[in-house]
Amino acid sequence: MSVPCGIPEPRSEVNEPSASPEPPGGAETVDGSFARHPHESYRRWRETREVRQVRFSGPVPLAGWVVTGHAACRAALVDPRLSKDGATEAFARHEGLPTGGPGGALTTHLLNSDPPRHTRLRRLVQQAFTQRRVAMLRPRIEARATALLDALDGSDEVDLIGRFALPLPLAVIFDLLGADPGDPGVLQVRGHTVTGDEGDGEVSVPTAEAMLDRLRALIEQKRAHPGDDLLSALVAARDGGDRLTEEEVTSMAFLLVIAGHQTTANLIANGLHALLAHPDQLAAVRADPSLLPGLTEEVLRHESPFGIASLRYATQPVEIEGTTIPAGEFVQIALLAANRDPEVFPDPDRFDVTRDAAGHLAFGHGIHRCLGAPLARLQAEIAFGQVLRRYPALRLADPDRAPAWQDNPRHRGLLSLPVRLR
Numbered sequence: 001m002s003v004p005c006g007i008p009e010p011r012s013e014v015n016e017p018s019a020s021p022e023p024p025g026g027a028e029t030v031d032g033s034f035a036r037h038p039h040e041s042y043r044r045w046r047e048t049r050e051v052r053q054v055r056f057s058g059p060v061p062l063a064g065w066v067v068t069g070h071a072a073c074r075a076a077l078v079d080p081r082l083s084k085d086g087a088t089e090a091f092a093r094h095e096g097l098p099t100g101g102p103g104g105a106l107t108t109h110l111l112n113s114d115p116p117r118h119t120r121l122r123r124l125v126q127q128a129f130t131q132r133r134v135a136m137l138r139p140r141i142e143a144r145a146t147a148l149l150d151a152l153d154g155s156d157e158v159d160l161i162g163r164f165a166l167p168l169p170l171a172v173i174f175d176l177l178g179a180d181p182g183d184p185g186v187l188q189v190r191g192h193t194v195t196g197d198e199g200d201g202e203v204s205v206p207t208a209e210a211m212l213d214r215l216r217a218l219i220e221q222k223r224a225h226p227g228d229d230l231l232s233a234l235v236a237a238r239d240g241g242d243r244l245t246e247e248e249v250t251s252m253a254f255l256l257v258i259a260g261h262q263t264t265a266n267l268i269a270n271g272l273h274a275l276l277a278h279p280d281q282l283a284a285v286r287a288d289p290s291l292l293p294g295l296t297e298e299v300l301r302h303e304s305p306f307g308i309a310s311l312r313y314a315t316q317p318v319e320i321e322g323t324t325i326p327a328g329e330f331v332q333i334a335l336l337a338a339n340r341d342p343e344v345f346p347d348p349d350r351f352d353v354t355r356d357a358a359g360h361l362a363f364g365h366g367i368h369r370c371l372g373a374p375l376a377r378l379q380a381e382i383a384f385g386q387v388l389r390r391y392p393a394l395r396l397a398d399p400d401r402a403p404a405w406q407d408n409p410r411h412r413g414l415l416s417l418p419v420r421l422r
């Protein structure tokens with residue numbers, strides 16, 4: 001299952017060749033090295049200004065018509081003919097994958113819905129996910145970040161993902177939902193305490209089921225003893241006589257947990273890695289901390305954590321960049337490619353914390369635009385600021401080693417970030 005796109009894809013089965021039909025005629029198959037240098041393929045595809053069928057090989061089944069230009073991606077994100085309702089199940093059927101999965105709790109959330117269901121869900125959720133609630137989290141996020149870095153005292157070489165970039169957003173989501181942080185592993189995408197899922201950014205069905213069990217118990221608790229937290233607010237959210245059903249609250253909580261920590265962990269780690277790989281940029285931010293917000297935007301643009309937007313399919317023939325995508329076929333909107341379109345961002349491969357990165361599509365665009373963008377930005381700025389202040393000698397543990405990226409075109413994130421702190 002790919003989340004926040006919500007595609008149930010049990011990994012063990014997708015590796016069997018018989019599980020997937022042959023690529024449709026004309027599809028380009030991209031091999032497992034794609035994750036190491038996606039920008040080269042994206043540049044090639046973008047330059048031809050054509051939308052092409054691609055099947056990405058690797059542990060995660062991902063295929064469809066790939067859109068790469070900034071203008072085309074922006075338009076596709078708001079095109080009502082590209083639907084999300086039932087996209088997950090339709091893709092699984094198309095690929096010969098099991099369609100049962102953990103059931104409705106995962107297929108009815110915001111990112112799998114078109115209007116009018118999406119409009120209704122988003123209105124109810126927006127009530128609970130207010131700017132005030134996000135702003136109130138600042139001191140908690142600062143305290144969480146400090147505690148995680150305090151725990152590194154005495155260490156010299158550490159993996160900044162395992163020890164900082166991943167646990168920070170996870171703890172923040174726990175705070176947001178009002179969950180007991182006693183056993184965070186059960187709600188995390190990597191290193192899940194029940195199944196040990198790790199690495200490729202996907203969530204197996206057993207992990208999802210364990211997470212849902214935990215969330216259902218938590219929702220029950222909030223119903224009985226509401227607090228000043230997002231989950232209690234979701235349970236209580238009303239719009240006239242309308243309210244979220246039990247299944248919708250569970251589904252929303254699941255989406256928030258997954259969408260909230262996986263992408264943010266990648267943003268923090270991608271940013272720290274980019275700084276360490278570009279000493280001039282690191283020096284610039286150290287010299288002028290007012291560049292921290294610009295740094296966050298540039299990381300979002302340069303190595304967009306959500307590399308391909310969630311799955312959509314054409315409900316009727318749709319022409320994009322001169323190519324007609326037949327009805328019923330799947331569309332992959334490559335945000336990572338759009339954000340390096342030279343027509344919008346001059347010299348796009350250059351990592352430059354002083355550039356104007358406004359207009360990037362890292363948080364999507366239109367009705368599905370990321371609900372958690374302010375929270376993600378806040379966390380990243382706090383994380384970058386604290387790490388840079390605390391470790392003046394921070395450097396990559398092995399500068400000659402090529403970064404190891406998750407083998408999943410949907411998520412742009414590193415598997416680990418070994419650094420020397422002192």
Ligand code: HEM
Nearest residue numbers: 110111259260263264267309310363364368370371372376
């Ligand atoms: C760097 C961090 C993040 C990135 C790059 C990111 C990216 C995105 C993108 C691209 C979308 C739209 C997908 C599409 O149209 O297919 C999205 C939607 C969403 N994101 Fe985020 N996200 C991040 C953090 C968060 C956080 C922290 C939360 C919540 C705690 C969150 C919750 C959501 C939700 C609920 C949606 C669905 C909105 C809808 O369908 O109306 N995200 N995110």
